[in-house]
Amino acid sequence: MEEQKVTKPLNKLLQGQYMGIHSYEEFIKNLDDASPLRSRFIMIQKDLKHHAELLSERIQELHGTPATSEGVIGKIEQFIRYSITHKVKKIS
Numbered sequence: 166m167e168e169q170k171v172t173k174p175l176n177k178l179l180q181g182q183y184m185g186i187h188s189y190e191e192f193i194k195n196l197d198d199a200s201p202l203r204s205r206f207i208m209i210q211k212d213l214k215h216h217a218e219l220l221s222e223r224i225q226e227l228h229g230t231p232a233t234s235e236g237v238i239g240k241i242e243q244f245i246r247y248s249i250t251h252k253v254k255k256i257s
Contacts (some may be wrong), residue, residue: 172229175220182217183235184242186210 189210196203221231235242 168227168229172224172227175224175227176229176232179217179220179224179232180234180236180238182213182220183232185213186217187235189213 189206193203193206193210196206224231
């Protein structure tokens, strides 16, 4: 029971990492290859992936099951962001 008190918040944090990974994926897709932000965003996304890996390993060490996605809230947020982005592109 004590391990679950630790793994549950770690899984929430892990889901946040997945949200960041997917957000940066969208940012990177929308950037020009020559953009100076592109390489910076790729580095940030790489860091987020590494942090997700570390969190996942720690959750497993505590005999928990690590999250594999950003969860329902993250998916809703991603859908809203995607919808807004595509509406803005249609208007411009």
